[in-house]
Amino acid sequence: EVQLVESGGGLVKPGGSLRLSCAASGFTFSSYSMNWVRQAPGKGLEWVSSISSSSSYIYYADSVKGRFTISRDNAKNSLYLQMNSLRAEDTAVYYCAREKVGADAFDIWGQGTMVTVSS
Amino acid sequence: DIQMTQSPSSLSASVGDRVTITCQASQDISNYLNWYQQKPGKAPKLLIYDASNLETGVPSRFSGSGSGTDFTFTISSLQPEDIATYYCQQYDNLMYTFGQGTKLEIK
Numbered sequence: 001e002v003q004l005v006e007s008g009g010g011l012v013k014p015g016g017s018l019r020l021s022c023a024a025s026g027f028t029f030s031s032y033s034m035n036w037v038r039q040a041p042g043k044g045l046e047w048v049s050s051i052s053s054s055s056s057y058i059y060y061a062d063s064v065k066g067r068f069t070i071s072r073d074n075a076k077n078s079l080y081l082q083m084n085s086l087r088a089e090d091t092a093v094y095y096c097a098r099e100k101v102g103a104d105a106f107d108i109w110g111q112g113t114m115v116t117v118s119s
Numbered sequence: 120d121i122q123m124t125q126s127p128s129s130l131s132a133s134v135g136d137r138v139t140i141t142c143q144a145s146q147d148i149s150n151y152l153n154w155y156q157q158k159p160g161k162a163p164k165l166l167i168y169d170a171s172n173l174e175t176g177v178p179s180r181f182s183g184s185g186s187g188t189d190f191t192f193t194i195s196s197l198q199p200e201d202i203a204t205y206y207c208q209q210y211d212n213l214m215y216t217f218g219q220g221t222k223l224e225i226k
Contacts, residue, residue: 061214
């Protein structure tokens with residue numbers, strides 16, 4: 001079964017750091033670009049970052065540029081998001097999502113992990 | 120940056136109704152427009168990609184059309200299990216942007 005499972009969420013103080021992980025299974029992880037998308041409580045979806053299959057191309061939303069770092073380990077079938085200098089407005093459910101081959105769309109999503117930034 | 124204007128923000132319809140949601144881009148995005156369904160507490164699900172292509176396994180009552188700046192998402196005959204929030208999404212200039220969402224309820 002094709003699956004993405006996020007972990008690493010939790011409660012962190014403003015200014016703190018957190019590292020999210022996304023474990024992939026059921027497909028050839030190294031062949032796909034991957035993304036992080038977040039959703040603040042009661043709000044819509046916001047794309048956060050993307051990384052190409054070989055990590056050659058990495059992009060960020062302006063809202064997280066300079067604070068978040070996306071990375072992947074194809075040997076471990078894992079995607080990561082290092083989040084530094086966290087702010088209250090970063091509070092959200094964070095989803096990892098697979099990019100569909102041949103289309104700029106997200107065809108597989110994880111269940112999400114909640115990040116709460118609060119003192 | 121391209122802005123996406125999705126309407127309506129909420130919609131109430133009866134089972135069997137034809138439902139239409141629109142999404143307008145602030146500039147030409149060709150057919151780089153996708154539609155997602157999100158049920159409460161769940162991850163989004165891809166329904167339509169590249170404006171009009173039905174994702175594998177998605178019922179044929181869902182469809183999409185449009186190109187350039189104006190796009191339409193249609194449910195031909197609303198079913199109870201279609202209650203969800205629907206989002207459009209575009210890709211341009213190395214970034215993705217989602218519409219504000221349309222919350223669909225049963226009348």
